[in-house]
Amino acid sequence: MAPIATQTTSELTDTAIKHAIIKTAPSITTNGASTHLSELDASRIIFTRNQNPRAVPEPNSPEVWAQNVCTDHMITCQWTSTDGWGPPHLKPYGPLTLMPTASVLHYATECFEGMKIYRGYDSKLRIFRPDRNCCRMLKSATRIALPAFDPKELQKLIETFVAVDGEKWLPKSRPGSFLYMRPTMIANDDHLGVQRPKAALLYIVACCFPSLDTGIGNLAPTVNGSDEKQKTGLKLLASKEDTVRAWPGGFGFAKVGANYGPALIAQDEARARGFHQVLWLLGKECDVTEAGASNFFVVWRTREGRVQLVTAPLGDKIILDGVTRRSVIELAKERLAENIEVVERKYTMYEIEEAVEQGRLLEAFGAGTAYFIAPVSLIHFRGKDLEIQTAAGSSGKYTLLLKTWLNNIMYGLEQHEWGVVVQERQLDA
Amino acid sequence: MAPIATQTTSELTDTAIKHAIIKTAPSITTNGASTHLSELDASRIIFTRNQNPRAVPEPNSPEVWAQNVCTDHMITCQWTSTDGWGPPHLKPYGPLTLMPTASVLHYATECFEGMKIYRGYDSKLRIFRPDRNCCRMLKSATRIALPAFDPKELQKLIETFVAVDGEKWLPKSRPGSFLYMRPTMIANDDHLGVQRPKAALLYIVACCFPSLDTGIGNLAPTVNGSDEKQKTGLKLLASKEDTVRAWPGGFGFAKVGANYGPALIAQDEARARGFHQVLWLLGKECDVTEAGASNFFVVWRTREGRVQLVTAPLGDKIILDGVTRRSVIELAKERLAENIEVVERKYTMYEIEEAVEQGRLLEAFGAGTAYFIAPVSLIHFRGKDLEIQTAAGSSGKYTLLLKTWLNNIMYGLEQHEWGVVVQERQLDA
Numbered sequence: 001m002a003p004i005a006t007q008t009t010s011e012l013t014d015t016a017i018k019h020a021i022i023k024t025a026p027s028i029t030t031n032g033a034s035t036h037l038s039e040l041d042a043s044r045i046i047f048t049r050n051q052n053p054r055a056v057p058e059p060n061s062p063e064v065w066a067q068n069v070c071t072d073h074m075i076t077c078q079w080t081s082t083d084g085w086g087p088p089h090l091k092p093y094g095p096l097t098l099m100p101t102a103s104v105l106h107y108a109t110e111c112f113e114g115m116k117i118y119r120g121y122d123s124k125l126r127i128f129r130p131d132r133n134c135c136r137m138l139k140s141a142t143r144i145a146l147p148a149f150d151p152k153e154l155q156k157l158i159e160t161f162v163a164v165d166g167e168k169w170l171p172k173s174r175p176g177s178f179l180y181m182r183p184t185m186i187a188n189d190d191h192l193g194v195q196r197p198k199a200a201l202l203y204i205v206a207c208c209f210p211s212l213d214t215g216i217g218n219l220a221p222t223v224n225g226s227d228e229k230q231k232t233g234l235k236l237l238a239s240k241e242d243t244v245r246a247w248p249g250g251f252g253f254a255k256v257g258a259n260y261g262p263a264l265i266a267q268d269e270a271r272a273r274g275f276h277q278v279l280w281l282l283g284k285e286c287d288v289t290e291a292g293a294s295n296f297f298v299v300w301r302t303r304e305g306r307v308q309l310v311t312a313p314l315g316d317k318i319i320l321d322g323v324t325r326r327s328v329i330e331l332a333k334e335r336l337a338e339n340i341e342v343v344e345r346k347y348t349m350y351e352i353e354e355a356v357e358q359g360r361l362l363e364a365f366g367a368g369t370a371y372f373i374a375p376v377s378l379i380h381f382r383g384k385d386l387e388i389q390t391a392a393g394s395s396g397k398y399t400l401l402l403k404t405w406l407n408n409i410m411y412g413l414e415q416h417e418w419g420v421v422v423q424e425r426q427l428d429a
Numbered sequence: 430m431a432p433i434a435t436q437t438t439s440e441l442t443d444t445a446i447k448h449a450i451i452k453t454a455p456s457i458t459t460n461g462a463s464t465h466l467s468e469l470d471a472s473r474i475i476f477t478r479n480q481n482p483r484a485v486p487e488p489n490s491p492e493v494w495a496q497n498v499c500t501d502h503m504i505t506c507q508w509t510s511t512d513g514w515g516p517p518h519l520k521p522y523g524p525l526t527l528m529p530t531a532s533v534l535h536y537a538t539e540c541f542e543g544m545k546i547y548r549g550y551d552s553k554l555r556i557f558r559p560d561r562n563c564c565r566m567l568k569s570a571t572r573i574a575l576p577a578f579d580p581k582e583l584q585k586l587i588e589t590f591v592a593v594d595g596e597k598w599l600p601k602s603r604p605g606s607f608l609y610m611r612p613t614m615i616a617n618d619d620h621l622g623v624q625r626p627k628a629a630l631l632y633i634v635a636c637c638f639p640s641l642d643t644g645i646g647n648l649a650p651t652v653n654g655s656d657e658k659q660k661t662g663l664k665l666l667a668s669k670e671d672t673v674r675a676w677p678g679g680f681g682f683a684k685v686g687a688n689y690g691p692a693l694i695a696q697d698e699a700r701a702r703g704f705h706q707v708l709w710l711l712g713k714e715c716d717v718t719e720a721g722a723s724n725f726f727v728v729w730r731t732r733e734g735r736v737q738l739v740t741a742p743l744g745d746k747i748i749l750d751g752v753t754r755r756s757v758i759e760l761a762k763e764r765l766a767e768n769i770e771v772v773e774r775k776y777t778m779y780e781i782e783e784a785v786e787q788g789r790l791l792e793a794f795g796a797g798t799a800y801f802i803a804p805v806s807l808i809h810f811r812g813k814d815l816e817i818q819t820a821a822g823s824s825g826k827y828t829l830l831l832k833t834w835l836n837n838i839m840y841g842l843e844q845h846e847w848g849v850v851v852q853e854r855q856l857d858a
Contacts, residue, residue, distance in 0.1 A: 012707075013672050016698035067622045074529060096534075097524045100503060100634045105525075105615050107693070108537035108686030145693035182621060186534050192611060192636055193496045194689055194722050194799075196697045205529045207621055242678050243442050249673030251691045257537030258687035260623055262680045264536070264574035268625045269445035278441075293623050370623075 017142040020196075024084065025148035028138075037084025040077065040149035040202070042156035047164075049073075049427045050092035056169055057208055059177055064208040071165040071179065074205045075157050078188075079147045081198040088157055090164060090427075093205060099190035103197045109187035110257040111140035114369040117162050117179040117206060118419075119170035120412030126419045127162060127181075128410050130155050132323045137183060139321075140254040145196045146185050154202075158183060161204045163425035169206070176411055180209035180370070209370070233377030233390065234366060236291055237275040238349055239266065240382075245280040245289065252289070252318040259320075260293065267292065277366070279349075279379055282318065286349035289318055291376070294368030295325035298352060299340065299398050301360040306341055309398065313344040324367040327418065328402050335405070340398065349381055356386040363396025364388050373403035446571040453513065454577035457567075466513025469506065469578035469631070471585035476593075478502075478856045479521035485598055486637055488606055493637040500594040500608065503634045504586050507617075508576045510627040517586055519593060519856075522634060528619035532626045538616035539686040540569035543798040546591050546608040546635060547848075548599035549841030555848045556591060556610075557839050559584050561752045566612060568750075569683040574625045575614050583631075587612060590633045592854035598635070605840055609638035609799065638799070662806030662819065663795060665720055666704040667778055668695065669811075674709040674718065681718070681747040688749075689722065696721065706795070708778075708808055711747065715778035718747055720805070723797030724754035727781060728769065728827050730789040735770055738827065742773040753796040756847065757831050764834070769827060778810055785815040792825025793817050802832035 025040070026033035050072040057063035070093045077088040103109045113133045118126045134151035142148050158181070169179055183204045187197030239245070243266045245259065246252025252259060263278070270278045277292030289312050290296055297311045309332050312319045332342045355361040356379075364376040375395040379386045390396045395403065408414040412421075454469070455462035479501040486492035499522045506517040532538045542562045547555045563580035571577050587610070598608055612633045616626030668674070672695045674688065675681025681688060692707070699707045706721030718741050719725055726740045738761050741748045761771045784790040793805040804824040808815045819825045824832065837843040841850075 011671055012666075012668065012695045012698050016694035016701075019698070019701065020694070066620065068528075068530060068619045070530065093529070095526045095528055098527055099497075099524055100522070100613065100632055101497060101499065101611070101636065103690075104534060104686075105539055105613060106541050106611070106686055107689035108539065109690045109693070110534055110537065112535050143694065144690050145697065180621065182530070182535070184529065184534060190497045191495065192609065192638070194693070194696075196693050203529055207530065209621070237441075239441065242440060244676055244678035247673060247676035247679065249671050250676065256691065257533075257535055258691050260536035261532075261538040261573050262685065262687050264538070264623070264625050265445035265449070265572065266441045267623075268574065269441050269448070272445075272448065 013143070020142050020145075021148040024079075025150055028148070028150050035084065038086070040085040040153040042088060042153045042160065044087035045075070045157070045160060046087055046089045047427055048089065048091040052092070053168070056171065059174065060210055065210050067207060067209055070205050070207045071169045073161065073165050074203055075161050077157070077202040079200045079202065085147075085149065090160065096201070098188055101190040101192050103187035103189055103191065106192065107187070107194065108256070108258045108261070109144055109146060109197050110185065111137065111144050111146060111255055112182055112184040112257075113137045113255060115158070115181040115183070116369060116410070117166055117170060117181055118410045119172065119175055119177050121175045122412040123172045123175065124412050125162060125166040125170060125422045125424060126410060126412060127158065127422060128420070129323050129327065129418045130158055130420055132326065133183070134158070136255060136321060136323075137185070140256050141185050143251055143254040144256045144258070146187060146200050149202070154183065158204060159422050161206070162422045164427055165206060166422060167424040167426070178209070179206045181206040233375040233388070233395075234276045234291070235274065235378040236277050236279040236376055236380070237270040237273065238279045238286075238379055238381040239281050241284070243278075244282060246318045247282065248316050248318060250318070253314065253321060255320065263293070275380065281349055287346050288312060288349055288352065290320065291366040292371070294366035294371050294374070295320065295322040297328065297365050297367060298355075298361060299363035299396060300355045301362060303360070307339065307362070308341045308343050309336075310343045310345065310347055313346065322368055324369060324372065324406070327406060328367050328373070331402055331405055332398070336398065336401070352379065353381060353384070353386060356388065359389070361388055363390060363399045365395070365399045373399060373406065375399050442572070449571050449574075450577040453508075454579055457577070457579050464513065467515070469514040469582040471517060471582045471589065473516035474504070474586070474589060475516055475518045476856055477518065477520040481521070482597070485600065488603065489639055494639050496636060496638055499634050499636045500598045502590065502594050503632055504590050506586070506631045508629045508631065514576075514578065519589065525630070525632075527617055530619040530621050532616035532618055532620065535621065536616070536623065537685070537687045537690070538573055538575060538626050539614065540566065540573050540575060540684055541611055541613040541686075542566045542684060544587070544610040544612070545798060545839070546595055546599060546610055547839045548601065548604055548606050550604045551841040552601045552604065553841050554591060554595040554599060554851045554853060555839060555841060556587065556851060557849070558752050558756065558847045559587055559849055561755065562612070563587070565684060565750060565752075566614070569685050570614050572680055572683040573685045573687070575616060575629050578631070583612065587633060588851050590635070591851045593856055594635060595851060596853040596855070607638070608635045610635040662804040662817070662824075663705045663720070664703065664807040665706050665708040665805055665809070666699040666702065667708045667715075667808055667810040668710050670713070672707075673711060675711070675747045677745050677747060679747070682743065682750060684749065692722070704809065710778055716775050717741060717778055717781065719749065720795040721800070723795035723800050723803070724749065724751040726757065726794050726796060727784075727790060728792040728825060729784045730791060732789070736768060736791070737770045737772050738765075739772045739774065739776055742775065751797055753798060753801065753835070756835060757796050757802070760831055760834055761827070765827065765830070781808065782810060782813070782815060785817065788818070790817055792819060792828045794824070794828045802828060802835065804828050
C-alpha cells in the first residue's frame with residue numbers, strides 16, 4: 001500500500017488523538033460517531049464493601065508523612081480494545097496484579113490527576129473544580145495512547161468514591177483537613193511490542209497526606225535531614241541547559257508519568273544542595289516554566305510602574321494547565337483587577353534577575369495541588385542568590401490574598417461554585 | 430540552612446547520578462567508597478522450578494505474533510533503600526503484585542533493556558554483547574532515579590536465566606530462531622510523594638517474538654490491517670516540529686519508559702497513513718535522530734564522491750546508544766574501511782533530500798534489537814516522497830553485508846567475541 005501523499009505530518013499527534021476519541025468515546029464528539037464498544041459509564045458501578053477497614057491516622061503523624069496510608073476503598077475500571085469500558089467497581093483498597101510485560105512497566109503508558117478532598121469548616125465534604133481535573137485527565141490519557149472517556153462519567157466516579165470514604169477518613173471533628181486523591185490510568189495489557197495498548201485500568205485511590213504549604217516548615221525534614229523550621233519560603237535552584245523538564249513538541253502539558261520520573265534526580269540533587277525544588281528553565285533565553293512539579297508565578301512592578309502577576313503561557317504545550325494555576329489567574333482577574341494586571345506570557349530568568357536587582361520583584365510562588373500556594377523566598381541562578389523581599393515568615397500580600405481566597409472556597413468559608421459539595425454515603429454492610 | 434552558593438547547577442543530573450552510585454553500588458566506583466547496604470550479587474540466587482511449564486508455540490504462529498507468550502521462568506530481585514539488594518530469585522513466570530500507589534505507575538520510574546537469545550546453527554545458545562546492555566541498563570536506571578548495580582552481576586543473572594530457559598524454549602531442532610529478552614527495573618514502593626523511590630524491583634523475562642526484519646513482509650499486517658507482502662523496505666514519515674521525541678538536556682539516550690509511551694500516538698497515526706515508523710527530526714534544521722524506536726543510518730555519496738555511512742552522534746544525549754548501532758559502526762570501520770567512511774555527526778533531512786534528488790543516497794536502514802537491520806525504501810518529508818533506490822525486494826549492498834555479518838555472529842556462523850555462548854542448564858526437579 002502506497003503512502004497517502006496528499007496527507008501531511010502536520011499535527012500528527014492531534015490527529016491521532018481525535019481518531020482515538022472517535023474510537024473509544026464517540027459520545028463526547030460532535031460528529032455523530034458511535035461505537036459498538038462500551039463507553040465509560042459510572043451508573044454501572046458495582047460495590048464491594050471493605051470488611052477489614054483500617055484506622056485513620058492522626059493528622060501530621062509519621063504515618064501521614066510516609067504518604068502511603070490509603071483509605072478503605074478504591075474504584076477500578078478495566079478497558080479493553082475489544083470490549084471497551086467494563087463496569088466500574090468500588091472495592092477494598094489493595095494490590096494490583098500486573099504481568100511483568102505490562103505496557104505501563106516498560107513504556108510509561110500512564111497518566112494521573114492530583115486532587116484533594118476537603119472537610120469544610122461547615123462540616124461539608126468538598127472537592128475543588130473536579131470538572132477541570134477530569135477534562136485534563138482526558139487530555140493526558142489520549143496523549144499517552146490510553147483510551148478516551150466522557151470526563152463527566154469520571155467525575156461521577158470520583159464523587160462516588162469521595163462520598164463513600166469521605167465520612168470516616170475526614171471526620172467532622174477535623175474541619176480544615178484533607179485527603180490527597182489520585183485518579184490514575186495505566187496500560188495493563190501484556191504485549192511487549194511498542195504499540196498502542198490494548199488494555200487499560202482506570203483507578204481512583206486516596207491517601208493521607210501532610211500539609212506541604214504551611215510556612216514550608218514541614219518541608220525541612222527532606223532537606224539534608226535537617227529538622228530546623230524554615231519559615232522563609234521555598235528556595236529554588238534554577239536549572240541549566242543540561243537539564244530540561246519539557247520541550248516544544250513534547251508533552252509537558254499532560255499529567256503523564258514521563259514528565260515526573262526523569263526530573264527526580266535533579267530534584268534530589270537540588271535538595272542535597274539545600275534547595276527545595278528546581279526552577280525549570282528552557283532554552284538559551286532561560287524561559288521560566290515550572291517550579292518542581294508546580295506552576296510558577298511572580299508579582300513584579302514593571303519599569304513603567306505597573307504591578308503584574310506573571311506566569312508562563314500554555315500555548316507551547318510545555319506548561320501543565322494546573323487547576324490551581326487557572327484558579328489563581330481567574331481570581332486575580334476578577335478580584336484584583338484594580339490592583340494588578342494578570343499576564344500569561346513567556347518571560348525569562350533574566351527579567352526576574354533584573355527585577356530583583358532593581359527592587360521590582362515583589363512576590364513569587366509555586367501553585368499546585370500538593371503544595372497549594374507556596375511562597376518562594378530565593379532563586380539560585382548562575383552562581384547568584386536572588387532573594388525575594390517578602391518579610392521572613394510570611395507570604396507576599398497578593399500571594400496571601402489568593403491563597404486565603406482559595407482556601408476559603410475549598411473549606412466552605414466562602415460559598416463558591418468551584419467548591420463542589422459531595423453528599424456522604426454509607427455502604428450497606 | 431542556606432543554599433551552598435559556591436555550588437552551581439552545572440551537571441546537576443550527572444552529579445546526582447554519581448551520588449546515587451556511591452550510595453547503592455560503591456564497588457563499581459574507583460574512590461574506595463563502601464556501603465552497609467547489600468549490593469546486587471548474582472551468586473545469592475535462589476531457584477524455584479516451574480512445576481506447570483507451558484508448551485512452546487510454533488515459530489511465527491499467532492501466539493508468537495501476540496508477543497505475550499513468555500518462557501517458564503523469570504528472575505526477580507528486590508531493592509530497598511534500607512537494605513540494598515536482596516537475593517535474586519529464579520522462579521515461575523507470573524504476575525507481579527504492585528500497590529496502586531507504586532511509583533512506577535505514576536512517575537514512570539522504569540527502565541529496560543531489549544536483548545535476544547539466539548539458537549545458533551552450531552546448536553549453541555548465544556546472547557549478543559550482553560556487557561553493552563548491562564552497562565546501558567545502569568545508565569538508564571541511574572538516570573531515572575533507580576538504584577545502581579554492578580553490570581557484571583546483572584550479566585551473570587541474564588546468563589543464568591538464558592541457561593535455564595534456553596534449552597526448552599529454543600529447541601536445537603530450530604537453529605536460527607530467537608527469543609526476545611527483557612531485563613527491566615521498576616520502582617515498586619508505595620509512596621505517592623514525588624521523590625526518589627525507596628524500593629525497586631529488577632526482573633528478567635523473555636517472550637516469543639516474531640522476526641520483524643525478514644523482508645519487512647511481516648510488518649504488513651500492522652499497516653491498516655493489510656496482509657499484502659511488502660518487500661520494498663520500511664516507509665518512514667518524517668516528523669514535524671510539533672512532535673518531538675527527545676531534546677537536548679532530556680533523556681533520549683536512556684532506555685527509560687518515558688521515551689516510548691509519548692511516541693506511541695504519532696507512530697499509530699503514521700501507520701494509519703500507510704507508513705511503518707516515524708523518522709524523528711529535531712529542530713528547525715531538521716536534524717535526523719532516530720527511526721521509530723531504532724537508530725537510523727544512511728549510506729550516501731558525498732558531492733565530492735566519497736561513500737559514507739552516516740548516523741547521528743551520541744554527544745547531545747538525544748540518541749540511544751544502541752548495541753546494534755555500535756556494532757554496525759565498529760564492523761563497518763573494521764571491514765569496510767577501504768570502501769566507505771564511517772561518520773557520526775549531526776545531519777539534516779535537507780541533506781538527505783538533496784542526496785536523494787541528486788541520486789547520491791545509496792541506502793538507508795534502521796538498526797535496533799527488535800527490528801535488527803531493516804532497510805528503508807521511502808521517507809515522506811513535507812509533502813514529498815523521497816524514494817531510496819534499492820532494488821525492490823532487497824537491501825542495499827552495505828546494509829546486506831552488515832546484516833549478514835551480524836547475523837552470522839549471532840547464530841554462530843562466525844565465531845566472534847560478541848557472540849557470548851551460554852551453557853544450558855537443567856534445574857533439579
